[in-house]
Amino acid sequence: ETGVTQTPRHLVMGMTNKKSLKCEQHLGHNAMYWYKQSAKKPLELMFVYSLEERVENNSVPSRFSPECPNSSHLFLHLHTLQPEDSALYLCASSQEGGTTGSEKLFFGSGTQLSVL
Amino acid sequence: GQNIDQPTEMTATEGAIVQINCTYQTSGFNGLFWYQQHAGEAPTFLSYNVLDGLEEKGRFSSFLSRSKGYSYLLLKELQMKDSASYLCAVRDGDYKLSFGAGTTVTVRA
Numbered sequence: 001e002t003g004v005t006q007t008p009r010h011l012v013m014g015m016t017n018k019k020s021l022k023c024e025q026h027l028g029h030n031a032m033y034w035y036k037q038s039a040k041k042p043l044e045l046m047f048v049y050s051l052e053e054r055v056e057n058n059s060v061p062s063r064f065s066p067e068c069p070n071s072s073h074l075f076l077h078l079h080t081l082q083p084e085d086s087a088l089y090l091c092a093s094s095q096e097g098g099t100t101g102s103e104k105l106f107f108g109s110g111t112q113l114s115v116l
Numbered sequence: 117g118q119n120i121d122q123p124t125e126m127t128a129t130e131g132a133i134v135q136i137n138c139t140y141q142t143s144g145f146n147g148l149f150w151y152q153q154h155a156g157e158a159p160t161f162l163s164y165n166v167l168d169g170l171e172e173k174g175r176f177s178s179f180l181s182r183s184k185g186y187s188y189l190l191l192k193e194l195q196m197k198d199s200a201s202y203l204c205a206v207r208d209g210d211y212k213l214s215f216g217a218g219t220t221v222t223v224r225a
Contacts, residue, residue, distance in 0.1 A: 004158065040124065043203070043215040090158070101146030101166065101207045107158040 003027040006091050006108035021076040021111045023091030031096040032074040037088040081115045120216035122204050127222045136189045136202050136219045144209015150189045151203040199223045
């Protein structure tokens with residue numbers, strides 16, 4: 001248990017569906033992240049929220065829409081996805097604001113998404 | 117972007133030692149992380165190096181050479197539960213964190 005909970009663990013959706021991924025952190029952190037993990041590829045940073053404001057958006061297609069209603073919750077809204085969007089979506093949190101660079105990420109177990 | 121390279125797969129025998137290398141090219145440097153990820157589970161933090169040298173933590177050690185852009189994770193007295201993917205991640209001069217593709221370690225009896 002890392003203190004970061006993601007639901008659902010598995011999701012199968014058609015290209016015309018709308019679904020949402022949910023992440024909750026119980027660590028009191030001030031930053032939350034969405035990463036995409038595809039087989040044999042590096043983790044790709046999608047979005048970063050710091051103090052509930054989006055501070056990074058790595059050229060992610062608009063069919064992915066993040067939402068951070070408070071510092072403990074993060075959502076990823078999905079619509080009209082493509083088969084190549086099938087991957088493991090990981091949420092993470094951290095306590096940012098230091099200057100050492102040693103702030104580590106705490107990850108959830110991810111949502112394994114399959115787009116048919 | 118950043119360039120982080122690590123081997124794709126490694127296999128070792130229970131009780132043996134395995135060394136996972138990671139090389140990187142970044143603009144600036146603010147630390148290197150190693151994470152462990154078991155299949156279907158969350159990546160978990162193993163180690164952090166920002167100064168040159170060896171950091172030892174039980175059976176696991178991590179080494180850094182900033183001048184060579186090189187790190188390794190050393191796993192000693194391998195156990196079956198050490199079978200997992202090991203991710204190298206580097207924080208650059210702008211404090212952005214980039215990951216390698218991960219090294220899958222298989223421990224055989």
